Amino acid sequence: KAGVTQTPRYLIKTRGQQVTLSCSPISGHRSVSWYQQTPGQGLQFLFEYFSETQRNKGNFPGRFSGRQFSNSRSEMNVSTLELGDSALYLCASKSQGGNTEAFFGQGTRLTVV
């Protein structure tokens, strides 16, 4: 069974640009969550999608947005990039709610210069 796939693995962008990251969850998983990981702030929740609907959102500015498609694949977009957006962006998928395991992808390393 394939794991969570995130593309691209690495990305370098310039301040002011926008970026789109992609996440393909494990087959059959309908919940996709996004996290930002930085050395200073650790792992912080961005948002969660289930059946194409955003169910939960973290404390990030509106420049961070996401969506989920009917096949459960998800994308997140960051507009007007800032240097502080440099981070590892992780996607996690779950089959459903409850105490089921969240499986993380390897992440996309975004560097803003």
Next chain:
Amino acid sequence: QQQVKQSPQSLIVQKGGISIINCAYENTAFDYFPWYQQFPGKGPALLIAIRPDVSEKKEGRFTISFNKSAKQFSLHIMDSQPGDSATYFCAATLIGNEKLTFGTGTRLTIIP
């Protein structure tokens, strides 16, 4: 407040020793407490998890101890091995709410 506080920030343990990482939470509504292990270049992977209705859960060399009244839980790694060298994160969540609130992480190094 939704914080989860984790300590120590880094830990060095000799091979065969016991590694202990501690976490404390504030939100008494949390009802699911997983621990994640992360190797460089990889995403976090679930190691072991516990619910507050039990005080201890053991899986192989890994044990979670849970103290509901103190709002604390800890990870014990028995017979620590060099392959256990990684960053460990505790987390807390509400079942049904997919948001994981993570601790700040502990970088564990096992030395021969």
